[in-house]
Amino acid sequence: MSRVVSLYRSSVGKKSLMAVSGIILIGFVFGHMAGNLKAFEAVGESGVHPLDSYAQFLREVGYPLIPEYGLLWGVRLALLAAVGVHIVAAYQLWRQSRAARTRRYHKPDSQVFSYASRTMRWGGVIIVLFVIYHLLHFTTGDVHPDFEYGSVYQNLVIGFQSVPVALFYIVAVGALSLHLYHGIWSVFATLGVQNPRVERLRRPLAAGLSLVLFLGYVSVPIAVMIGVLD
């Protein structure tokens, strides 16, 4: 514990906590994306959509060793903790940086920043708002027009049949991919990875993973919009 506390004292330490919590969240978004692709699987003999049975599996995995919903809630709490650390550290680092330059330049900088790196903070805020909406939409169903608990596939199709909602999802996933592009690139520097072979792979890895994530996520709303999934 004292190690975490002393890490937290320095800005390098805070950034490393952001990197580690970021890696956890990257793991989650890829797992989530893989799960989403179950939407494309054909319905088997049981008549239950594979996406629904996958959701059921997540609820009861490990039963009876782990109580029902046990792993699901365990993962949810871990993710919540990771999000909390990520946001609190980001906020504190932002405050430090804001105080480090109180007067801006008259001429805006014309140095080359990537769009992704410039939008990390606002992008993060957009992602948080999106996640809240997403949970109310597909998890609790509060903002869903016709939500039925357990019928994940049906909820998904009905949800994305609204074009503005589907477009909002696509934009939000775009924001997430941009965030990850700079995030994955940054993780290596923040955690001090120095291997030159890894160094060469950083850009392609960051670009490739964020592209895969983007395509994987947008495929579902697009498929609903063009009628492949119904």
Next chain:
Amino acid sequence: MNLTLHVWRQTGPRDKGGFETYRADDVSESMSFLDMLDLVNEELTLAGKEPIAFEHDCREGICGSCGMMINGVAHGPQKLITACQLHMRSFRDGDEIWIEPFRATAFPVMRDLVVDRNSFDRVIQAGGYISVRTGSAQDANATPIPKPDADRAFDAAACIGCGACVAACPNASAMLFTAAKAAHLSYVPQGQTERLDRALSMAQRHDEEGFGNCTNHGACQEACPKGISVDYIARLNRDVLKGTLSKAGSTSGD
């Protein structure tokens, strides 16, 4: 060529300051940027006005004294040079040029374009040195150092401490400076004994001086007149993390 300059004027650290507009006429394209400012200052002096204060010393890109934001870019539009090495042929007749001091809380403006960069010295004082005795000049070759390490140490040691990295960084972070000053010692055997302590105390001092933190934009590397790579920041991060994790718990609450 004839130019319009908008120059930041500020009489002292407590003055609010503001832009003043000056004309620079008959500027030769062979002049350096500082020569051009000298020309403007001569006219200001003749007119009985206060000349524009700016720092300069070697005027050949080695000392790190000169440094200003020229149209929002540290050391101006050309890469890998300092403001004194910038020639007026980089500009065109009729150009408007905005000239500002480096802006950072840790670099308070002393006067016009002159900023106080003592915070850099205090980061060095926190650990940018070695305490072991390495012998006299003839002992230099007694400790063989692999060529790649020597090159990396030397590339980091090229830092002239001008502060362009801080000026260009959107977070006003001095991580590139701090990392370079730690790295040129961490690549050589003489710097190993205090390596982690050095990284820890320099990084801590960096934060205490009021610099921001690195968000991996790479603006510092673009602005650096010596082309110092952001890879050194990764190395500093690594040493800081190693130091923090190996020391936590072992020291009694300092």
